[in-house]
Amino acid sequence: MSKGWQSVLIAGTALTVAAGAFAEADTPTKFVAIDQNIDPATLTRYHHTDQGTRLFPAAWLAAIEKADGSAKFMNAENLRRLGFLVDNVVVDKMNPFGWPLGFTVSDPKTTGGIPVAGFTCALCHTGQIEYKGTAVRIEGGQAMIDLPGFIDGLFAAFAATAKDPSRQARFFADAIKAGYPTDRIKSDFEAAGFGRAAAPGTTLFQLETGRGRLDAVQGIANQVFASDLMVPTNGKSLDAPVNFPYLWDIWRLSWVQYNGFLPPQATSRNIGEVLGSRGEAHLVDRKTGALNPEPLRWQTSIQLDNIVWMEKTLESLHAPTWPADVLGPIDRAKAARGRELFVANCAGCHGIKELPDGNWDVAVVSLKHIGTDPGQATNWAGRTYDASKLGLSAETAAFNGLDIAVNAIRKQLYADNNTPVAEQEPDVHFEAPCGYKARPLIGVWATPPFLHNGSVRTVYDLLSDTRPAKFNSGGREYDPVHLGYTDDPGPDSIVLDTSVPGNSNAGHWWTDDTSRPGRIGPKLADADKFAIIEFLKAANYDNYPSVKRAKPAALPCQDDKNWARNMSAPAAK
Ligand code: HEC
Ligand code: HEC
Structure with missing residues (x-):
């Protein structure tokens, strides 16, 4: 069932009331799709396929109010303001709450019986350009979303709900209506500890991204080395936000990521991405901080079949043609x-x-x-992390530490999914270009x-x-x-x-x-x-x-892995 035009108009009306002067310019009334070589049904599936990101139970997300209590957090007007694509979304089994393009709801079989909300590739990699009231969707294009703003707003909303008993009662009632088990809502909400915890990352400096940027690579390093390993001092400032890159033809490029640190080994790349996008990992015991035994250590919420399917789907994606x-x-x-x-x-x-x-x-x-701005490349190549828990040095570069975690997690995924050897990617080796x-x-x-x-x-x-x-x-x-x-x-x-x-x-x-x-x-x-x-x-x-060309060119600076640190050291006179 498609919400289609009616929902577009409803969302548009709500925005006109609330957003004042900006409303008209920001609310397209006509939508145009460009044929990018993937049929609409496949695209819809791709837009909402669970990659393994675990935000909150879906019923909680549906029920939670904005921190100021004025409306539900996930209402179209709030999400439009944050840049999400709220118009023309398909409401179906994969997107039962009618959330914007790129949001997901897990198969409850993979999440202990409770559907959990998350997001997927399309959230960050779908663009839209607008011209005089007409919107043109760009599949695989650059999203204009404020993801840090979304996450901060969501944590603030939960914190406000934890503090206010009458809001909490409303939240519980609505979460139950949205499918959360009645006998668990109170204890599970209390266990989540929203009253105590600060929003993650708020203690780290974060350069204002606006809509359309994210320091994704540093986010992955922080998630793995600081959060997942439970070594808070490994957290580094998010000071090199980048555009969400466009994905057509990407699978055939000899190097990917802006600084080209990865060969086109899609599963390895997506494992890192899901870890950084609030995937669940179990590197250490959350109570003691000690390394977990194998295989638990390398088990994650990553949905291998789904990321492989999305990656395959993207191989058909063509660049948009000028409309x-x-x-x-x-x-x-x-x-x-x-x-x-x-x-x-x-x-x-x-x-x-x-x-x-x-x-x-x-x-x-x-x-x-x-x-051009050196931040993304120098942070990646120059910053180090205490990875002694993994048996590595206290000054391990991300490109050395992540290699090890990503390869081990990938092998664990293959073992747990019985992936035939012929379909397995070889080990990846990260570079520091x-x-x-x-x-x-x-x-x-x-x-x-x-x-x-x-x-x-x-x-x-x-x-x-x-x-x-x-x-x-x-x-x-x-x-x-x-x-x-x-x-x-x-x-x-x-x-x-x-x-x-x-x-x-x-x-x-x-x-x-x-x-x-x-x-x-x-x-x-x-x-x-x-x-x-x-x-x-x-x-x-x-x-x-x-x-x-007969063979790929080598990356520059490969002979000196320490180039970034050497570059920032005082020049010898
Ligand atoms: C939370 C937002 C987000 C999600 C979700 C996300 N990506 Fe990305 N992706 C980024 C950002 C930001 C970069 C650029 C990082 C860099 O190179 O510094 C990127 C880089 C990439 C690249 C390399 C592009 C290039 O120019 O070299 C590919 C390919 C890619 N993503 C594919 C995917 C796929 C496939 C998925 C889903 C399985 C996905 N991404 C999910 C934000 C995201
Ligand atoms: C010496 C190699 C080189 C030449 C010559 C060059 N570029 Fe680039 N171009 C780059 C690199 C490297 C980047 C990425 C830089 C970055 O993102 O920091 C880039 C980025 C771009 C981008 C931005 C891509 C994006 O996704 O944001 C555009 C557009 C572009 N170039 C257009 C051109 C045009 C047009 C010409 C010729 C008039 C040209 N370039 C010549 C190396 C080159």
């Missing part, structure tokens, strides 16, 4: 000239380099050369803002020799001329100040100033920028520059 009926026609002559400029200036780094097995080699360009990868840019027009940290609002700005120092980040209204979101503030948008470390918009410069760090080419004339932009609108699998 000319919404955003205006492409000037084909200009695009053809743009392609020539692209081949001359960009394809060396961004062109397809097809390997003999059909996969695409991607270059990781060193920080020294590209000059010294820069960021340059991937092919088919469909990139649909994924603003740009650079790994979302610090550049439009493609036009990225190709210019000056860029706005501040802009409003978080709105979804599209600018089809410059390719990006407009500078209009949306609900819950932030002013992204690029002078703050982590937000730097430097690098990837096209400038005549040959001494500027991060210069990759000469100043581009406006007409040339617009021609390249026209090509990026038109780029598809047939016209995109492509060459053959």
Whole structure:
């Protein structure tokens, strides 16, 4: 059963009342889908397939009120404000509460008989651009969600409920109505300890992400080394938030993650991701903090079959094609000239380099050369954790400690799921590359803002020799001329100040100033920028520059695993 248009209108009406000035701009009334080569039924399943994230019992999430008590926390207006895609959701067995795209409810067989709420790939990897009231869904695109805001708000809501007896009584009644066992609600809620606990992560510095960013890799390291191992001093500040990257063609890239630290071993990557997304792990005994015996130590809530299925599904996903009926026609002559400029200036780094097995080699360009914000790459390569509980050193880099946990967890999943050897991925080895990868840019027009940290609002700005120092980040209204979101503030948008470390918009410069760090080419004339932009609108699998390559290029800086620490050490005179 689809909620369809009626729910769209209801949600829209509620927002108009509550959100005032921003409501109209942020509430699309028409929805357009682009064919991205996956049929709607498969997409719906993909949007709500449980990966193993364990937030709270689903009935609790359905029942909990916002901290201010004004409405249910999961109401469409609150979730729309946080950037979730609340319109046109399908209500069915997989999404019984009609939550936004990307939320999940576990099969109770996997969670002790109680359905548990979580989220999945689509929450962070589905975009939407809006233009004059029409919304275009971008499957596998960049989400514009404020996940830290969601988690903080949710914990505040539970804490407020724990403090107020009349709210608690309402919460219990509603949770029971939503299916929670009557005889357990009181004791289970008390055992959860909301009255005592601070929201996780609140003691760590967290650079304001706004909608559309998350320091995911540090989040995974904190979850595993600080929370799961119960060594709180391992927690590190979340100061390098990144855009949610786009997922089409990702399975064929020779290196993934912004800094290319992983070969395309999807199960290993997704194990790390689920751990960081509030998957349950049992590395240590929660009472004593001592390492648990095997096999319990490596058993997790990760749903192996589901993550493998989602990964396979994503192999069919095509880049979106420019929706000319919404955003205006492409000037084909200009695009053809743009392609020539692209081949001359960009394809060396961004062109397809097809390997003999059909996969695409991607270059990781060193920080020294590209000059963009170093945080994501240096945090990953340079920070260390006390992993002595795992028999490793007290100064273990994430790329060494996570290898061990991820490989052991993957093998345990194979053992527990009787996975045939032929279907098993080999052990993964994480790298510590010294820069960021340059991937092919088919469909990139649909994924603003740009650079790994979302610090550049439009493609036009990225190709210019000056860029706005501040802009409003978080709105979804599209600018089809410059390719990006407009500078209009949306609900819950932030002013992204690029002078703050982590937000730097430097690098990837096209400038005549040959001494500027991060210069990759000469100043581009406006007409040339617009021609390249026209090509990026038109780029598809047939016209995109492509060459053959015999074997993948090595990552740079592989000979020196300590490059990040050495780089931040005082320079020898
Ligand atoms: C909580 C949000 C979140 C969820 C859920 C999530 N991801 Fe991601 N994903 C991210 C972020 C953020 C990054 C970028 C991290 C980095 O490289 O610094 C990322 C990176 C990736 C990459 C590498 C992309 C690249 O440009 O190299 C792939 C592939 C990927 N995710 C696939 C998935 C799949 C498949 C799932 C579900 C099984 C999933 N993700 C679930 C947030 C998420
Ligand atoms: C020297 C290699 C190199 C060249 C040449 C180059 N780029 Fe890039 N490009 C990169 C790297 C590396 C990144 C990722 C940097 C980051 O995220 O910090 C990037 C990122 C981008 C992005 C943002 C992608 C995203 O998902 O946010 C766009 C758009 C882009 N480049 C367009 C171009 C265009 C257009 C040209 C030619 C005019 C060009 N680039 C030339 C290396 C290059």
